[in-house]
Amino acid sequence: MFPTFGRLETLLRALQTQQRAVDVTNHNIANANTPGFSRQVAALGTTPPYTIPTLSAPRVGQIGTGVTVLSVQRIREGFLDVQYRTQAEQLGMSEAKTAIYRTLDTLLNEPSETGLGAALDKFWAGWEEVANRPEHVPTRQALIEVAQTLAHRFNAMRNQVLQQREEAAHRLALEADRINQIAQQIASLNAQIRGVLAMGQQPNDLMDTRDQLLDQLARSIGTTTTVTPDGAVNVYIAGHALVDRDQTDALRVTFDPVTGNAGLTWVSDGRSVDVTLGAAAGLIEMHNVALPGILGDLEALRDTLVAEVNARHQAGFGLTDTGPTPPGRDFFEILPNGDLRVLPALTADPSLLAVASAPGVPGNADIALAIAGLAEELTMGSGTATINTFYETFIARVGREAERAEADRVNQESLTRAIDRRRQEVAGVSLDEEAVNLIKYQHAYQAAARAMTVVDEMLDKLINGTGLVGR
Amino acid sequence: MRVSTAMMSETILWNITRNAARLDRVADQIGSGRQIRRPSDDPVGTANVLQLDSTRARIQQHLRNIDDARSWIDATDQALSSINAGIQRAREITLAAANGTLAPENRDAIETELQRILELAIGTANTRLNGRYIFSGQKTDTPAFSGPPNAPVYQGDSGPIVRVIDVGVTVTINVTGDTAILPTLNALAQAQAAVAANDPDAMRAAIDALDDAHTALLTAQARAGAIGSQLEEQASRLEALDVSVARLRSQIQDVDLAKAVSDYSTLQTIYQASLAAGSRGILPSLFDYLA
Numbered sequence: 001m002f003p004t005f006g007r008l009e010t011l012l013r014a015l016q017t018q019q020r021a022v023d024v025t026n027h028n029i030a031n032a033n034t035p036g037f038s039r040q041v042a043a044l045g046t047t048p049p050y051t052i053p054t055l056s057a058p059r060v061g062q063i064g065t066g067v068t069v070l071s072v073q074r075i076r077e078g079f080l081d082v083q084y085r086t087q088a089e090q091l092g093m094s095e096a097k098t099a100i101y102r103t104l105d106t107l108l109n110e111p112s113e114t115g116l117g118a119a120l121d122k123f124w125a126g127w128e129e130v131a132n133r134p135e136h137v138p139t140r141q142a143l144i145e146v147a148q149t150l151a152h153r154f155n156a157m158r159n160q161v162l163q164q165r166e167e168a169a170h171r172l173a174l175e176a177d178r179i180n181q182i183a184q185q186i187a188s189l190n191a192q193i194r195g196v197l198a199m200g201q202q203p204n205d206l207m208d209t210r211d212q213l214l215d216q217l218a219r220s221i222g223t224t225t226t227v228t229p230d231g232a233v234n235v236y237i238a239g240h241a242l243v244d245r246d247q248t249d250a251l252r253v254t255f256d257p258v259t260g261n262a263g264l265t266w267v268s269d270g271r272s273v274d275v276t277l278g279a280a281a282g283l284i285e286m287h288n289v290a291l292p293g294i295l296g297d298l299e300a301l302r303d304t305l306v307a308e309v310n311a312r313h314q315a316g317f318g319l320t321d322t323g324p325t326p327p328g329r330d331f332f333e334i335l336p337n338g339d340l341r342v343l344p345a346l347t348a349d350p351s352l353l354a355v356a357s358a359p360g361v362p363g364n365a366d367i368a369l370a371i372a373g374l375a376e377e378l379t380m381g382s383g384t385a386t387i388n389t390f391y392e393t394f395i396a397r398v399g400r401e402a403e404r405a406e407a408d409r410v411n412q413e414s415l416t417r418a419i420d421r422r423r424q425e426v427a428g429v430s431l432d433e434e435a436v437n438l439i440k441y442q443h444a445y446q447a448a449a450r451a452m453t454v455v456d457e458m459l460d461k462l463i464n465g466t467g468l469v470g471r
Numbered sequence: 472m473r474v475s476t477a478m479m480s481e482t483i484l485w486n487i488t489r490n491a492a493r494l495d496r497v498a499d500q501i502g503s504g505r506q507i508r509r510p511s512d513d514p515v516g517t518a519n520v521l522q523l524d525s526t527r528a529r530i531q532q533h534l535r536n537i538d539d540a541r542s543w544i545d546a547t548d549q550a551l552s553s554i555n556a557g558i559q560r561a562r563e564i565t566l567a568a569a570n571g572t573l574a575p576e577n578r579d580a581i582e583t584e585l586q587r588i589l590e591l592a593i594g595t596a597n598t599r600l601n602g603r604y605i606f607s608g609q610k611t612d613t614p615a616f617s618g619p620p621n622a623p624v625y626q627g628d629s630g631p632i633v634r635v636i637d638v639g640v641t642v643t644i645n646v647t648g649d650t651a652i653l654p655t656l657n658a659l660a661q662a663q664a665a666v667a668a669n670d671p672d673a674m675r676a677a678i679d680a681l682d683d684a685h686t687a688l689l690t691a692q693a694r695a696g697a698i699g700s701q702l703e704e705q706a707s708r709l710e711a712l713d714v715s716v717a718r719l720r721s722q723i724q725d726v727d728l729a730k731a732v733s734d735y736s737t738l739q740t741i742y743q744a745s746l747a748a749g750s751r752g753i754l755p756s757l758f759d760y761l762a
Contacts, residue, residue: 032476039475105509111520111724121528128532128635132539135603135611356609363603363611363632369641375529376638388525396518399510406511417485421478428475435757 002050002063007455010066013047014448017067021441024072028429036212038074038427040204045070074204080423081211085218087416089277092219094408096171096282097290100164101402104294107160110395116157117391119150120375127372130355131365135319140350144342151332151340154302158338161295168287169253169262175220175280176251176264182217183235183248186210190232191246197231222277238274240266261288290401297394300380302340305387306332308379309371316354316367323359331371476756483749490742497735500726507724516723523720530713533636537706540634540644544699546600547646551692553595557588558655558688562681565662569674578666585663589620592659596652606648608632615648621660625649636705644698651691654684 024042031037049062109115126143133139189210196203210233217223217235224236228245235243242249250267262284264273275281313331321327329352330343346352357366380390500506510517564581567573573581596606597614606615607627616623625648632645658680665673 101511105511108510110510111507111517111524117521117524118528121525125528125532125535128536132536132634133601133603136601361609361628361630363607363609364630365633369633369635372635373639389522392518392521392525395510395521396514399512399514399517402509402511403514421482424475424478424481425473428477430474431476431756431758433473435761439761 002052004459006050006065008452010064011448011452011455013066013068015445015452017042017044017069018441018445018448020069022438022445025434025437025441029431029434032429032431032434036208036215037429038076038204038208038211039429040072040074042072043070044068071202072204073202074207074427076211076427077423080419080426081214084416084419084423085215085223087412087419088215088218089222091409091412091416092221092279093277093282093285094405094412095219096279097286097405098402098409100168100283100286100291101398101405103167104161104164104398105402107157107164108395108398116150116153117388117395119146119153120388120391122146123150124372124375127368130353131368131372134355134365134368135362137319137350140353140355143353144347144350147331147342148347151342154298155339158295158298158302161291161298165287165291165295168283168291169255172262172264172280172283172287173253175278175283176253179217179220179242179280180248180250182213182220183242183250186213186217186233186235186243187246187248189213190243194230194232194245218278220278221275221280238276240271240273259288263288294394294398297390297397299338301387301390301394302334304379304390306334306340308374308377308387312367312370312374313354315357317356317359318352318354319356319362320351321354321359326354329354483745486745487742487749490738490745494735494738494742497731497738501728501731501735504726504728505724506726513723520720520724523716523723526716527713527720529638530709530716534706534709534713536634537636537702537709540636540642541699541702541706543600543605543632543634543644544695544702546598546605547644547695548692548699550595550598550605551646551651551688551695554592554652554655555685555688555692557592557595557659558681558685561585561588561659561662562678562685565666565674565678565681568666569671569678571671578669582663582666585659585666586620589656589659589663592652592656593620593623596648596656605645606652608645608647615652616656621663623653623656623660625653636702637709642698642701646691646694651687654680654687658684 021042021044024040028039044067047065047068049064051062110117112118123146126146130139130143189206193203193206193210196206214223214225214233214235221237223242226234226236228234232245233243234241234245237251240249241247242251251264251273252267253262254265254272255262264275264280264284265271266273275284309332310330314328315326317323317326318329329345331346331354332340333343334340355368356362356364358364375388376386378384378386380387385393499508507513507516507520564584568578568581593616596616598605603611604614604627605611607613609630609632610627611632613626615625615627617626618624627648629647629649631643633641633643635641658677661680662674662677665677
């Protein structure tokens with residue numbers, strides 16, 4: 001016989017279970033907009049059945065005893081997480097590069113009337129103008145001012161590139177801090193999750209938080225992860241453990257004493273990390289390769305300009321110079337900090353500008369014409385480019401790099417987004433779905449309550465309505 | 472496909488942002504009138520614009536050089552013409568004096584006039600343009616001739632004054648006093664001396680010398696004229712080139728306003744549609760319809 005009050009127990013379990021299911025639904029609704037949250041479902045299952053002891057057992061079988069919540073599970077696809085992080089590593093890298101290229105792109109200030117290209121053109125024109133009136137000191141003064149503008153633009157551009165390089169190193173340090181911080185959070189979550197799992201419970205929300213941290217980490221640096229049987233996630237960078245259960249290592253930024261190149265090294269053993277992905281990799285590439293390349297081109301341009309102009313200028317005579325040998329004055333000089341400037345003696349006295357190829361002939365402008373002619377001479381790129389064409393190629397190349405970095409970023413962003421959407425399809429909360437679930441659980445609850453009334457009435461009949469024969 | 476609620480609002484926001492960014496870019500182009508705002512907008516276009524700007528800067532400077540050269544050539548031509556007029560007058564009166572039928576006071580008048588022509592020629596040969604002696608070669612700070620009028624000495628050198636009129640093309644714009652003017656001055660002095668001495672043979676020799684000097688002067692004038700027309704030609708060539716370079720640059724750099732404005736209104740419609748979709752799409756769910 002099924003126990004009389006067992007029926008009430010079955011219905012009580014039903015009421016409790018539907019309530020738990022409503023609780024889970026409420027949690028989902030509450031977290032519909034929580035980043036990184038995976039929807040949870042109450043996995044319902046039957047409780048162990050009751051076997052009725054009878055004389056002819058095979059014919060009657062077991063009677064069910066109701067429902068219970070077996071577990072609360074989070075719905076999430078692990079392989080989508082892996083895909084997402086692979087793309088996020090690329091995205092982090094291209095974002096870091098784009099940020100710097102975007103600044104550079106603006107700093108170059110081309111095409112414009114106030115860029116370095118325009119300053120070069122004015123410089124060459126200035127020498128021809130002096131050649132038109134070599135005796136005229138104000139014309140010489142005007143040329144010196146044009147040359148100073150050119151030097152100033154050069155210096156400004158070069159210093160801004162240097163600043164961007166420092167900025168890249170600074171951001172790399174910030175990334176290292178971020179990585180270390182995330183590593184510690186993951187380690188601490190590992191410990192908590194293992195504890196909860198050991199007690200046989202599902203730490204869904206803790207696991208969501210950890211997954212979100214792993215997403216963030218992927219933007220900063222490329223990692224591989226493994227899950228241990230007890231539920232911890234170990235994180236490795238190029239084979240070296242960043243997080244091992246609840247233990248962490250840390251990264252710091254170091255600079256090569258010879259090349260000045262930046263890199264990440266492990267705090268524990270001082271070995272350098274081969275970083276290939278994530279924002280850190282983008283920043284290292286900008287700092288060690290791209291920005292030095294840009295700087296190198298600018299300096300090659302500066303050095304050629306200085307060498308060629310000075311070589312011609314040294315052979316000339318100013319208005320007041322007497323022969324027979326030329327005074328050998330430079331036009332430009334490079335200061336120890338790398339800045340370019342016009343020789344102060346010339347700024348102070350433009351008549352010293354060596355325009356003539358012989359002393360005492362103020363109408364001679366051979367040197368001025370030779371320097372103006374430099375504009376057309378193939379002095380750069382092993383005799384393949386003029387100073388101007390070298391500069392044009394340089395601008396186009398930086399522009400192309402900036403364009404490619406931005407295109408990479410856009411491409412990577414949409415890939416990352418597409419995978420995140422697929423993740424959201426699986427893990428995201430749908431309020432419609434939760435509404436339907438609420439209705440479903442509410443109706444089940446109501447039905448169980450009604451069934452309980454039936455049992456109650458049955459018992460009432462049994463207890464209060466029987467054994468009253470003949471009354 | 473399962474659609475989560477957050478996905479819908481994210482998609483709406485993403486689309487609004489992207490449409491706003493596109494709109495912003497076209498608005499920026501319309502506002503600035505420029506298609507290329509930074510090298511990454513169009514790297515090759517940027518390099519082309521830079522190159523065309525360089526070309527234009529050079530054309531402008533060459534046009535300025537040509538202007539300067541023209542004023543120099545004009546001054547040269549005027550000076551030579553004035554000396555030329557002097558020579559012709561000198562030849563006439565010397566010829567009259569050589570006829571030998573003149574009264575002494577008339578001969579004195581001729582001698583005085585020759586003296587005046589000579590002084591005028593020296594003065595003209597020492598013409599300055601913006602403070603520069605144009606017949607002194609490269610010694611532009613020195614008068615071309617000095618010394619007594621009847622024995623002038625050339626003070627300049629034979630150095631050329633050149634102007635750059637095109638890439639790699641220079642033109643010499645000066646004529647030096649020693650070849651162009653000195654024979655004239657000498658012939659004038661010779662004529663004056665012959666008239667003063669009343670020596671008909673010497674006067675005839677002086678007339679021959681004046682003829683030779685006249686030839687030298689004409690040669691110089693012809694050269695100046697030739698350079699002048701070369702400059703004219705080059706100037707009109709450069710001006711035409713400047714126009715076509717400017718047009719080419721504009722094709723690369725300037726915004727096609729009609730197209731940009733039409734793009735803008737299309738993008739604006741799309742943007743407004745995405746906003747409208749957002750305002751309707753974010754809010755409702757099944758909850759809105761449950762009692």
